[in-house]
Amino acid sequence: MKRSNRLVVLSEFFIENPRKHTQLPYFVELCQTTKSSISEDLDIIDSVLQSQGIGYLERTTGAGGGVKFIPKAKEEISNKFIDELIATLEDPSRILPGGYLYMTDILGDPKMIREIGRIFASRFADLDIDVIVTVATKGIPLAYAVASFLNVPVVIVRRDPKVTEGSSVSINYVSGSSRKIQTMVLPKRSFKEGSNVCIIDDFMKAGGTINGMVNLLAEFDAKVKAIGVLAEADDEEEDRVVDTYTSLIKITKLDMANKQIGIETGNYFNTNVEE
Amino acid sequence: MKRSNRLVVLSEFFIENPRKHTQLPYFVELCQTTKSSISEDLDIIDSVLQSQGIGYLERTTGAGGGVKFIPKAKEEISNKFIDELIATLEDPSRILPGGYLYMTDILGDPKMIREIGRIFASRFADLDIDVIVTVATKGIPLAYAVASFLNVPVVIVRRDPKVTEGSSVSINYVSGSSRKIQTMVLPKRSFKEGSNVCIIDDFMKAGGTINGMVNLLAEFDAKVKAIGVLAEADDEEEDRVVDTYTSLIKITKLDMANKQIGIETGNYFNTNVEE
CATH class of the missing domain: 1.10.10.10 (Winged helix-like DNA-binding domain superfamily/Winged helix DNA-binding domain)
Known part of the structure; x- marks a missing residue:
């Protein structure tokens, strides 16, 4: 040839x-x-x-x-991508009743998802990650994108056990934002004990869901080496239960009455960030 | 340069x-x-x-x-990939109580998922697909893989409405295998009316879930141009409610008592298949 x-x-x-x-x-x-x-x-x-x-x-x-x-995504390219993402998300028509931000279209775009995956994978490249863990449903595509760049499998935590996954381990946890008791389930044969895990999700408010995952993973003796969330909500009223994580964007304002959205870059782009 | x-x-x-x-x-x-x-x-x-x-x-x-x-995946390469997949799945330890086949590990492998996506995308390349639709949860990674090769977005049908997706359209349907009434929801702003849709899922038995999706998509005046399932179950007792679909593998036998599994290639590989 x-x-x-x-x-x-x-x-x-x-x-x-x-x-x-x-x-x-x-x-x-x-x-x-x-x-x-x-x-x-x-x-x-x-x-x-x-x-x-x-x-x-x-x-x-x-x-x-x-x-x-x-x-390895070049910094300028990642910065430009996130700036464009923020500009797209700051459209006031994205404000949903209840103070939520409509991001479903972004999460449905495979090219966007792949770029976000590349950015996370670049940051987590040296952590010897064995498996990516996410919770159904919205974090799933992001988790696969990160996994494809790190060449590791994905394991999905469910809120309801599925008969097609065999026996499983479950925990109850308190959701940070709704204060409701919820259940999380992971099939027993999901991964080897002692694996290095990276948790990926689309959104984090108080962090109750991610904290639930951390506790569930402890049952598998997994080491949580990294937590990556696409968007974090800046919520001053609540104590965040997860404090070491990497976010790409931070929603600082979602004012339904005045149709105003404020979004900043997440701690991924801070220069002196503890992760 | x-x-x-x-x-x-x-x-x-x-x-x-x-x-x-x-x-x-x-x-x-x-x-x-x-x-x-x-x-x-x-x-x-x-x-x-x-x-x-x-x-x-x-x-x-x-x-x-x-x-x-x-x-466009070359036929020999696709054939070889599917033969290897079948060999992997025919391991008797994969039989789960209730006559299910454990496939979660396969669906958790981004490389496998990507290859399956490539195979479907090759077949559906000329159908002018505008959007891939799947139902939460297990079909999601496959849907993204197909979408990434066809360069189109993914829309996820949910079984429970989410407040973060705005107003939505829902239908009730009868699940083919369990005969239970279930609900399916699709956010109103999912896609344009009249779109060409490809439905992707991991598994089909009687086809109730896919038929539910077809009916829900009719509410959006969507044209279902293709239906792709990774595995179909050969179920002689039940009438299949979906008859035009493309499957990669076909589970012909799942005998828990004798620990026997039979898997064949799906209709994707038939030479004279109506699709």
Whole structure:
């Protein structure tokens, strides 16, 4: 295979298989070429990925050595994306009765979801995450997007046990905003004990739901290494029960009477943030 | 930018933006090169995508002309993927009480989900789909995967109305397998009337849930152009209420007493199938 063809084949492979460790002989076979040619191809691809702000190739040498594509969103690109998202969300027609913000269309756009996933995955890239956990329903697409960039599975916490998932572990928790007692369920065979977990959700107010997930995960001896929420609500009246999390946007004002919305960037973009 | 670099940039662009119509001047600007060089790059990429069974570039000339990457899974690759999936699912430890098959791990694997999405999107590529519709919860990741390849949004039908989605339309329907009356809800601002819809779900037995969705979509004057289910259950005792659908696998036997599972390829792989 000629270099030009190899570059297309290899680029496609890396974009489709983020964080997959692959040994060079695989590519030698795939492209019917020599190891040194592949090596030069990887140099080219790595430099382009870096200059485009898409990520980079991580290469290891020695026995078992190989290459891995690590997606990494460039800061300027993430900032621009979030600024545009905020501008879209600040449309007053998005205010719903009860002081909610209509975001369903954003969460229904696979391209948007993928970009948000890329941003979270860039931040959580070095945490050795084994599994992404979310709760049904709205966080699901975001969770899959993050998972696809980190090359790990998704486990979904449900509010009702399903017969098709076998035996399960459940806990009761108090929802932060409604103060109601709710139930959460996770199938027993969801993941191995002691896994490193990243929790992903679309929205956090007082954090009761996420706190419930943290408690449920404790039953599996899971280590919660990161919590990512697309939007947090700035709620001064309530004590937040979760304090280490990463948010992309922060809803500071939702004034139904005056049709005003205030949205800022979340703590992801703070320079000195504790996470 | 040199050809080798351009090929990486362009390949990444197409893989990340399936079915997005882009005019050549965009690439000329992006790569700081000439239109004729871009044209040659596109020839190379198109031929590699085709030979690798990933898809092809659709090019249009004239004013407003441009290029679009159409993902198309090669038949041999899809067949091999489904054969492996069937082999994985035929493990007797997957039989759950009540005659269900444990598939949660498969549905939790973003790479698997993406491949399944690619297979459906290849079949439904020419149907001018405007939106993918699924029902919470298990079909959601599949729906997003199909949507990402078709470059269309996802709308999720819920079983309970959510205050964060505004006013909604609901219908009651009889679940095929349990014969219970259930409710389905779709927010009013989900999509435009008269849209071309593709329904995606993980599992279909008698088809009551999908039939419910079809009826609910009728309230939006939507045209259901395709129905795709990952697994259908071969249920001779019941009359199927949905008869035009595309399935990837068919569960023919789930014998709990003898720990036997029988799975075949679905009608997607039939040569003379009415869809």
